[in-house]
Amino acid sequence: MSPVGPRFALVSSRVVTPEGVGPQAVLVAGDQIEAVVPPHELPTDIDAIDYGDLVIMPGLVDSHVHINEPGRTEWEGFETATRAAASGGVTTLVDMPLNSSPVTTTPRSLQKKQEASAGKTWVDVGFWGGLVPGNLGELESLVGAGVCGVKAFLCDSGLDEFPSVDEAVLRQAMPILARLGTTLLVHAELPDSPSPGLEVKTSYRDYLASRPEKWETDAIELVLRLCEEFRCRVHVVHLASGDGLALIESAKRRGLPVTVETCPHYLYFAAERIPDADPRFKCAPPLREQLHGDLLWRGLLEGAIDLVATDHSPCQPERKHLDDGNLEAAWGGIASLGLALPIVWTRGRERNLDFSQLSKLLSSAPARLAGLADRKGTIAPGKDADLVVWDPDASWTVNASQLLFRHKITPYDGESLVGKVVRTYLRGHLIYDVGQLIGEPTGNLLRPHKIL
Ligand SMILES: [Zn+2]
Known part of the structure; x- marks a missing residue:
């Protein structure tokens, strides 16, 4: 059987899973998370991106x-x-x-x-x-x-x-x-x-x-x-x-x-x-x-x-x-x-x-x-490979003109914040990379499974 999509892994010393925070490799196959394993157990033929100490969260x-x-x-x-x-x-x-x-x-x-x-x-x-x-x-x-x-x-x-x-x-x-x-x-x-x-x-x-x-x-x-x-x-x-x-x-x-x-x-x-x-x-x-x-x-x-x-x-x-x-x-x-x-x-x-x-x-x-927990919201095998990679130590100042929503009006303009998003993955696809959107709009419409 041919694979459903690219297979790769994201690695960090701080991956947030339901079990806690620690060094893990998130193995992605197609749209979903295939496995979460200690980095040394990652198969050697897998493309892996090592994000060091950046946090990987759902x-x-x-x-x-x-x-x-x-x-x-x-x-x-x-x-x-x-x-x-x-x-x-x-x-x-x-x-x-x-x-x-x-x-x-x-x-x-x-x-x-x-x-x-x-x-x-x-x-x-x-x-x-x-x-x-x-x-x-x-x-x-x-x-x-x-x-x-x-x-x-x-x-x-x-x-x-x-x-x-x-x-x-x-x-x-x-x-x-x-x-x-x-x-x-x-x-x-x-x-x-x-x-x-x-x-x-x-x-x-x-x-x-x-x-x-x-x-x-x-x-x-x-x-x-x-x-x-x-x-x-x-x-x-x-x-x-x-x-x-x-x-x-x-x-x-x-x-x-x-x-x-x-x-x-x-x-x-x-x-x-x-x-x-x-x-x-x-x-x-x-x-x-x-x-x-x-x-x-x-x-x-x-x-x-x-x-x-x-x-x-x-x-x-x-x-x-x-x-x-x-x-x-x-x-x-x-x-x-x-x-x-x-x-x-x-x-x-x-x-x-x-x-x-x-x-x-x-x-x-x-x-x-929202009844979406069967697919969304956690890093675990079988869930959608929706992931955010971010730097919890980066300080930055909000400049409203650079925000992407329609009207650049927010009371946070000029506020100094800590924590900066580096990359965003939607169902295994990189959609945001430090300052720019990648690719095309590929969002799905969701309906609830059941309230878990
Ligand atoms: Zn409201």
Whole structure:
């Protein structure tokens, strides 16, 4: 039998596998990892690339990305988003059901999104569906069509065509989702009634006060209560609040099927140091005080927070109101696709985060969340040969103009980070090599196997 593709090995003194970190050779055959062996056991006829002390980890899985194509491709698109991903060692993206148009709330709209991505993706891409009032009847076919789970908002999503759900809708949807064995992702902010009604212009302090921590804890309390009642798997996206984390930890101790992510920006920035009139820092929930960042870091290190995803949610400069600094009018969303590895590492190394924890947070746990762990997220025989080679000691300064996503607007511009991606392999093929993309877009569309 002829081999399915090239056979070669990557060698390093620091290969991150489920068993730990150490000197290994990753033997690649075609698209997959054939074996992981001590370097001296490598067959002598194999082409081997020795990366010395550079770290070899599984390709990152970014499970929270807004690609916005079709319909709002001027905000971000498959080509630019997946280029940025590849440059950051990210080999799998899972796209959110908004802000594309149509939003991904029906099998037909999922198909439109899949068609729009054809031939444009540099990395593999999966899709979340959406839960909105009125699409309960579509959920089964949407899950059957291959979404990795469904997402709902408990507050205004910012898009009229993706309205929020209330407890009544959740009570109808969660038994369906539980029966289908899929996951409900929740944007957990539940506005007070009446809302604080603050007038926000350019003051960051006012913006922060307009979306208080209580919104998060109220929303988390609600979904945990329903999770307990319906035993529907729940994932809380972009946690920003320390008290919210305490609620989730308690629920986990009670055995509820709940997971939680936070984002690089909540781990890196603190409200005390955010300038006024700079909407690059606007996101929801807002960037909170250092106290919350410290609690989130504790949660990460202790394993209470399952994963980190970027929530890359960009838009055009004018929609971001960079000219007048209007925080009320500006689109909320922080662009950081492809930067998660150095951002989390820069702060994490100061807190003794190790490579195994880092890899779990950025690869294996998000793969598991999206039902892709049968192929993605770990270096082990039989898995896709998705690999990132990176230098954990290299310092560099972010220059937004050199980033590969569509609009070069990010609050990380000018930040000094530690950790630099050297090479990215997608299913055994080199797709990124220090500063440049290699070859053609060869990303696959993914559907979940099952939640492991
Ligand atoms: Zn998001």
